[in-house]
Amino acid sequence: MSDFWTPRVRCLDPYVPGEQPQDQQYIKLNTNENPYPPSPAVAKALKACDSARLRLYPDPESTALRAELARRFRLDPAQVFVGNGSDEVLAQAFQAFFQRPEPLFFPAISYSFYPVYCRLYGIEARPLPLRGDFEIDTDDYRGECGGVILPNPNAPTGRLLPLDAIERLCRQQPQRVVIVDEAYIDFGGDSAAALLPRHPNLLVIQTFSKSRSLAGLRLGYALGSTELIEGLNRVKNSFNSYPVDSLAQIAAVASLQDEAWFDDCRQRIIATRERCAEALGRLGFRVLPSAANFLFARPPGGNAGELYRTLKARGILLRHFATPELDAWLRITIGTDDDMERLLDSLAELLD
Ligand SMILES: *Cc1c(COP(=O)(O)O)cnc(C)c1O
Secondary structure (H helix, E strand, C coil): CCCCCCHHHHHCCCCCCCCCCCCCCCEECCCCCCCCCCCHHHHHHHHCCCHHHHHCCCCCCCHHHHHHHHHHHCCCHHHEEEECCHHHHHHHHHHHHHCCCCCEEEECCCCCHHHHHHHHHCCCEEEECCCHHHCCCHHHHCCCCCEEEEECCCCCCCCCCCHHHHHHHHHHCCCCCEEEECCCHHHCCCCHHHHHHHCCCEEEEEECCCCCCCHHHCCEEEEECHHHHHHHHHHHCCCCCCCCCHHHHHHHHHHHHCHHHHHHHHHHHHHHHHHHHHHHHHCCCEECCCCCCEEEEECCCCCHHHHHHHHHHCCEECECCCCCCCCCCEEEECCCHHHHHHHHHHHHHHCC
16 A cells, blocks of 8 residues: 555555466466467568558557448447457446446456446446356346446356347346447357347447457457447547557458458367367366356366366466355366367366
8 A cells, every 4th residue: 555546546456367477388278368370361461561650640540440340240430439458448438338326237247357447437336146057137137227237258157148138138228328248259149239220228349359369469349329439439539549559450450351260260169169068077067058268167076276276287277266156166268179188188187
């Protein structure tokens, strides 16, 4: 604690990202990164860049990138907002829509950045308990609130809500913004972007970090009514007019133009996930159904923390959340078939 800190900074409880160890090579299955490289079109576009152009500011509106995203989702470019990672887009959305006297509804088990933003922006958080098997019941999201946010598929459970449930949430809160954080939607769900024409209060947020193998690029985006996008632009232009750098804009457009690469990578991850879920089941794990690029699984015997540490010592990193509700579980990012083979071999040995 420092006396120089403002009262708000003293109260912060910052987000702790998954480990990014710089010391040794791990089989890294802890932060939901994609095991495959981005489209070769990205490298080609970056190599063609003239570094002299970096003396200029980037296009503050990311016009070409927003046009490409609009085309992909059959929206008007005025319905697309881009930012420096979806975490930043989320932060802007919290300021634009959720700073209200009423509490923000979100699932008690979900992305742990949401309560962090609530503290930062002075928003009352109202985490709503999940039902059996970590299911979300949309009936719990009725009543007075300042807004609703949830990941779909949920993190860290991987469980998917169907689009009719998302639509119910939008209908239940017509005066409030409902944000669906679709960081993992490309691994097995239908995007709520399809509901945008009917629901002006819906904001869909996606990222290039997971399904497009570009976590290092830091690029996320929001899709919504022009009204909501204008709100985001008001916040952005009161904070940083140039959040997305020129290289990121170029690389992202190249990624979007190679649909075949994108489809191939995600199909491979989905296939690996299904094989891995079965194999974990045979080892006695309880595995939740997942529509994401990770599995949420409870090892036999229940000592997930110890298993996490033993695997780390063997060079395999998983994610373990040491909270009362999640302590018995492990979140396992889907890597290559080879990565998963090595994980399964180690587990078979340790659990023998
Ligand atoms: C990974 C993740 C994000 C953050 O994505 P970035 O675009 O890398 O900032 C947002 N929401 C959820 C649920 C995530 O898992």
